[in-house]
Amino acid sequence: MTFYSISITIKFDIYQNINCEDFMEINKEVMLLMLLKALADESRMALLRLLNEGERTVGDLAIQVNLGEPTVSHHLTRMRKVGLVTLRMAGNQRFYRVNQSGLALFKQLAAEIEHIQPIPEASVSDDGWINAMGWDEADLQILREYTHDGKLTNLPPKQKKMQVVLRWLATMFENDRLYSEKEINTILKTIYAEDYISLRRDLVDMGYLRRERNGGTYWLGAVPEEKNNS
Known part of the structure; x- marks a missing residue:
């Protein structure tokens, strides 16, 4: 059975040729780079030319x-891992030959090199909204550390940093407005769906949000107590 791993190298079953369709699951640029690295050696190029003439043993x-045979075996293993050659065992003899499917894929990728899409880069968080808040740089840095594109990535383990996060969350709510618990949950879910309930409790415990005793109505901590009775 043919199989592959794209973590660092691609390993193929030593008894079968590579199915070129397998490569379609791998980023083309990654595959081409691996093939080029495998061929970036004069001895390997010489071995590939010899094998293209027909099957040969390591000794030949x-x-x-x-x-030396150990050196040749090392070069052949490098090329086999990227699918350029295959191995056939016959008793104690190891016979190598060119994998025409792998060689054809290399030629195809090389011919399309100007059209191959680059490996996508990790998205960069847009933290312009953080800079616009006008807070102390130390507090802004905490927000950069725990948010990505306006959403929490995880909760700070230290209370001082958590205070900064809660202070930021409080800006999501309007003064002079009453919120139901469902509305509070909906807003917090957009920021950190993994544990919005804990965030709601922390906002209340730290005084950023106030609520009625029965928990049905919430308002921003800056809103006067008598607002609850209106």
Whole structure:
């Protein structure tokens, strides 16, 4: 069975040729780079040319390129991992040959090099909204550390940093407005859906939000107490 891993190298079953369709699951730029690295050696190029003429043993190849068998085996293993050659065992003998499917794929990728899309870069958080808040730089840095594009990525373990996050969350609510618990939850879910209930409780415990005793109505901490009775 043919299989592959794209973590660092691609390993193929030693008894079968590569199915070129497998490569379509891999970023083309990554695959081409791996193939080029495998061929970036004069000895490997010489070995590939010899194998293109027909199947050979490691011993035969070692004589042809004037290298030791362990060195030749190392070069062949590098090329086999990216699908350029295949291995057939016959008793104690190891026979190598060019994998025409892998070689055809290399030619195809090389021919399309100007059209291959680059590896997507990790998205960069737009923290312009953080700078616009006008807070102390230390507090702004905490927001940069725990947010991405206006959403919380995780909760700070230290209370001092959590205070900054709660202070920021309080800006999501309007003065002189009453909120139901459902409305509070809806707003906080857009910021941190993983644990919006804990955020709501922390906002109340730290005084950023006030609520009725029965918990049905909430308002911003700056709103006077008598607002609750209106």
